[in-house]
Amino acid sequence: MEWLSACGSSGQVALVQLTAVSLSSMDNLEYRARCLCLMGKYLRLQALQEDPIYVCGIWNKNKHEAWPETISVKDENSTEKDSEENGTRSQASSAKRAKMKRRLRAQRLLSLATEALTEGVSLGLQHNMLPSLLAEACMNILACVGPSDPAVTGQYLALFQSCCTVSTAVKVLTSACADTASSQLSALLSLRRNLLLSQKETACSMLKGVEFSLNSISKVFTQMSINPNHLNILSELPPNLKILLLQHSEDGSELYGALYEGNQMSENQKGKTTGALMCSKVVKTSVCPQALLTLREQTRAFGQDTRNALSKKNSVENSEKHQKTDTDGKLTSHFSKIIQDTEEYLHPLLTQFDFSFLRFQAASQAELEISKPKDKVEKGSFNKDKLPVDSGEYLVLLADRKLLDLPLESLLILRGEGVISISRDFSLQLLHSRLNGEELERVESDNKKASRVGKGSKGRADQSQRIKVTPDTPSNTFPVDKQNLKYIIEPHNNSSKSETNMAQRISQMMETHCKELNHLWEEFKGIKQKSLTDLEQLLCKCSAFIYQGNEQFMAKIPPSKLVSLSLCECRLALLFEQAQNNGSAFGQSNCDMHKRPDQLFLEKHSETALLLSLAGVSCVVLNQWPCSLEENLYNMAMILDHLLRAGWTPGQTLHSLRKKNRKDPEKFFDPYREEEEEDDSQKTITPRPTSNLVLYGLPNLIFT
Known part of the structure; x- marks a missing residue:
């Protein structure tokens, strides 16, 4: 019983502690971003525990459409009258109401999780959060939102892929610069890796100096972090592109896809142009x-x-x-x-x-x-x-x-x-x-x-x-x-x-x-x-x-x-x-x-x-x-x-x-x-x- 009680309360304790750390870290926005991402993950898992069928079915359009969103007061009253006449129907109605309450709680938890995760990702982008942490937060957002809002889901799916690419680029760059005597870049990258593993207080200031030097001498190193403006870069791409994104989950068991295209079309003096790119559809399927x-x-x-x-x-x-x-x-x-x-x-x-x-x-x-x-x-x-x-x-x-x-x-x-x-x-x-x-x-x-x-004359001038x-x-x-x-x-x-x-x-x-x-x-x-x-x-x-x-x-x-x-x-x-x-x-x-x-x-x-x-x-x-x-x-x-x-x-x-x-x-x-x-x-x-x-x-x- 003590073990069950501890398991039941540990989540709430963790959420309270994360909230406290988040509120006390207003000056350290990087810690606040990490806390928000962990809070969002916990809330999503709570929703999954509350109503696993609903949460797992968010990406299944047919099941999702088959489930009723609300239960009206009229239905409750009629059900209560029927329950007085028939005990079986009363039990069924009670089970239905309990199921709907769980679903509503799950929806509320998912909404809170999405809010915390999006705020955490936004802060993480501005303060150079590790790509691995951003990638995990993006996957949690995908699980919360689903394909119902492709404009939002497509943004975070693209961000997840960019985080995975940065991780791959780091591995490729590490292999290319394995010999520290081959170039200044290789030596600085090796020093940076050692400083990241160091627990000394002086390592933080030295790390900032090394990263400043790397940014000044290397175009490649500037690509080793996520663009803080990543969620807005679709509007800066040429509008004549159609983008098809294909990305596996981290364990390779699921494959995501998204299509990005112009959201409008107009005619001007030079011909046909399309509006800014945006995601029109996001899908997912299980793969082997x-x-x-x-x-x-x-x-x-x-x-x-x-x-x-x-x-x-x-x-x-x-x-x-x-x-x-x-x-x-x-x-x-x-x-x-x-x-x-x-x-x-x-x-x-x-x-x-x-x-x-x-x-x-x-x-x-x-x-x-x-x-x-x-x-x-x-x-x-x-x-x-x-x-x-x-x-x-x-x-x-x-x-x-x-x-x-x-x-x-x-x-x-x-x-x-x-x-x-x-x-x-x-x-x-x-x-x-x-x-x-x-x-x-x-x-x-x-x-x-x-x-x-x-x-016009101004254009010619x-x-x-x-x-x-x-x-x-x-x-x-x-x-x-x-x-x-x-x-x-x-x-x-x-x-x-x-x-x-x-x-x-x-x-x-x-x-x-x-x-x-x-x-x-x-x-x-x-x-x-x-x-x-x-x-x-x-x-x-x-x-x-x-x-x-x-x-x-x-x-x-x-x-x-x-x-x-x-x-x-x-x-x-x-x-x-x-x-x-x-x-x-x-x-x-x-x-x-x-x-x-x-x-x-x-x-x-x-x-x-x-x-x-x-x-x-x-x-x-x-x-x-x-x-x-x-x-x-x-x-x-x-x-x-x-x-x-x-x-x-x-x-x-x-x-x-x-x-x-x-x-x-x-x-x-x-x-x-x-x-x-x-x-x-x-x-x-x-x-x-x-x-x-x-x-x-x-x-x-x-x-x-």
Whole structure:
């Protein structure tokens, strides 16, 4: 009895103590925020104990609608009269009233919990609360509010994902800076970790000094905390984006989804624009963690099988140039199985959304497909007017780390004609950080405001100050200076005729665009032939860069050096890496054997994209799996043509490339192949690459 009495009163004692500490911590708002979050968690658990069926059914719309919210006085009176006549009905009525009282108490507790949690989160954001504590508070808010108010639930779900991304970024940064002697940033991060674990009173003041130094020298470290304005950043994102958020719970047993889109639509002098982004729907479904683990293992095995197949294919080509194997068919079947399993895993969640905006678009989408450049050198072979930048929807997938290994862009449900771009990112905060603080984005906003006012003398008077970018830059796009585009070509250590032809085609490709840009590109061939200092200077000063090589980009520059750089001026990184040529797969395997597990971890495509994004790059395009050098050159040729000549955005270019691959998967045409190399019957026998390239970050950049 004493134990039961203690259990029954311990919760109330804890609540009283938390309330007392909260009221006595008015000067220390961080402690007050923690107390409020704990109070909210306790109140939610009390509501769960009071009426578990109601609380657990908040996310179940059918059960929730079936439950009555109130019981009227008339029903009570009639029930009392009936109870006098029938004892059974009286017992049923009493049970119903007791159930309704419990439900009302549970609703009241949930309301109090939501109030305490939202206040705690607000204070925590302003005083740099640990992301783990904010994440727990957000999950409690989701459990209290449910999907009935998507505008609120969507905000805290996005905040939860941002907290998870920050935690992941901390782990990646720790792995990159494991060697304290490699850079000043690594040494300061190590000192900060030790100070956080220290119990000495002097550690607090030292910690503030260390964090001040880290904020001053490192762009990456500024991303290791949650933006205090996180709950308002949706209004600062481009209104032409549609955002689909996919996030697992901490234990991986539940999958949340949210759709963010413009809340209104209006017409102005320049055309159609949408209002500020807001969450239109939030859903949740139960999933099997083991199923996702198996799916990710299949994806990893596909990457390894692709590497092995390319190595065998090169060996076959050395002995018999045109010998056919069934390797490509097996890889295609394997990839199709991965897409099918991904569809099955996400189907219960995605089918709850209305993707009608992806299935129909008023503008003709036939013009969005990539076409063959019939004239390799004729400028204007693409008509820029045929592809309005705002002629379709830009869909951004905000997926958690567990889903980023999967080919999400290939899902059947997302293959509508109304979408012209499918990109991905790690969280809403990271997507926003690619825009925040950039002067050119503010200039773009000023131009949009001026266009709504109309043409006038005042607009012409300050035009010299307001317009710093190309006048015909479409709205809701962000300019990239093509005159400051650099490229890094890794030499291929092979003297075969095919490799020589590859080098000639790369040179021809670059010379073609160098002529178009008035020879303003800086040639930087061969990372091994240049010092690391030269490479760092190139990355920091360029507006965009292209890397083409056999190995991963992160194998060429130490991660500790990369995270020490500030790449805010670099808007676009095109990484055509993992190109397998003769002997490269064997050499790569030998090289990987001598690397630490954390080094191999950082060379994965998602970790590479995360490190570059944290350093300040706005958009990262790279391969998910290894590919042949032929495929890499094809992708490079088509992407450069459409970015530089046609004026397409990276998101449009990659999505159109995927559509073209699905419609004609057996062969492709390389616009930079010399006509003398092959006859016409052999020019299009090269297998077309699968949906390998992915885009992290802003999809609506445009070269000016």
